[in-house]
Amino acid sequence: MVSTPGFDAKMIDCPALVTIQLVSGKWKTRILWHLRHGEAGFGELKRALPGISPKVLTDHLDALVSDGLLKRLERKEKNVVHSAYDYSDYGRTLIPVLDALGNWGLSHRAQ
Amino acid sequence: MVSTPGFDAKMIDCPALVTIQLVSGKWKTRILWHLRHGEAGFGELKRALPGISPKVLTDHLDALVSDGLLKRLERKEKNVVHSAYDYSDYGRTLIPVLDALGNWGLSHRAQ
DNA sequence: CAGAATCCTTATGGATACTG
DNA sequence: CAGTATCCATAAGGATTCTG
Numbered sequence: 250m251v252s253t254p255g256f257d258a259k260m261i262d263c264p265a266l267v268t269i270q271l272v273s274g275k276w277k278t279r280i281l282w283h284l285r286h287g288e289a290g291f292g293e294l295k296r297a298l299p300g301i302s303p304k305v306l307t308d309h310l311d312a313l314v315s316d317g318l319l320k321r322l323e324r325k326e327k328n329v330v331h332s333a334y335d336y337s338d339y340g341r342t343l344i345p346v347l348d349a350l351g352n353w354g355l356s357h358r359a360q
Numbered sequence: 361m362v363s364t365p366g367f368d369a370k371m372i373d374c375p376a377l378v379t380i381q382l383v384s385g386k387w388k389t390r391i392l393w394h395l396r397h398g399e400a401g402f403g404e405l406k407r408a409l410p411g412i413s414p415k416v417l418t419d420h421l422d423a424l425v426s427d428g429l430l431k432r433l434e435r436k437e438k439n440v441v442h443s444a445y446d447y448s449d450y451g452r453t454l455i456p457v458l459d460a461l462g463n464w465g466l467s468h469r470a471q
Numbered sequence: 472c473a474g475a476a477t478c479c480t481t482a483t484g485g486a487t488a489c490t491g
Numbered sequence: 492c493a494g495t496a497t498c499c500a501t502a503a504g505g506a507t508t509c510t511g
Contacts, residue, residue: 264462267464279373302505329472330511351376352375416484418495
């Protein structure tokens with residue numbers, strides 16, 4: 250898994266670490282970034298992230314759901330299961346922070 | 361090393377990833393957090409980060425310097441070498457972003 | 472479709488002893 | 492003091508195949 254461990258005492262020295270832990274992982278920010286446009290299904294995410302394997306996508310989504318940033322929506326049409334992922338209310342509060350990260354990244358690494 | 365690879369094309373889809381990459385690493389945010397109070401020597405950092413090994417501290421500092429966030433200051437008193445690390449001007453622009461991360465971490469994980 | 476199961480490679484971090 | 496040099500453990504990520 251890529252999930253976040255419990256609340257480590259060491260984090261007290263560094264509040265930023267708490268947040269970083271939640272979004273660290275090779276594909277987590279890209280998943281979160283993609284979902285800014287609204288929910289997306291497993292397959293859509295897979296297509297949006299060329300190169301990711303189903304196992305790794307599952308790992309990352311599980312971690313994000315388990316950390317409470319995303320919620321999983323399951324719909325059954327007939328006997329076909331379709332699942333989608335979207336921000337939870339809690340996760341949505343992180344978006345401005347992701348914006349701050351993104352803006353810094355753009356202005357300091359672009360060109 | 362813990363240094364950041366070149367500018368990956370995939371990052372274009374996710375500007376936040378650019379920033380995250382620079383501060384990902386078990387001790388990087390803690391190092392950066394500590395340096396907010398001003399420069400610190402190798403030994404001081406080591407003491408401030410209980411549990412870190414000299415090799416890992418070196419790895420992380422090298423990465424941060426190589427990514428341009430920190431600068432290394434070397435002073436020779438007699439034949440004794442003392443080195444200290446501090447934010448570069450470039451690195452200092454990241455502080456508000458670290459604050460955003462820290463504030464989110466405090467308000468959403470504390471209690 | 473949406474994963475689960477397996478197996479495998481490598482990156483990251485760590486312990487310890489040593490050095491200019 | 493400020494690191495190097497080694498060797499080691501584990502976690503993170505990946506490729507592939509299979510299934511309800």
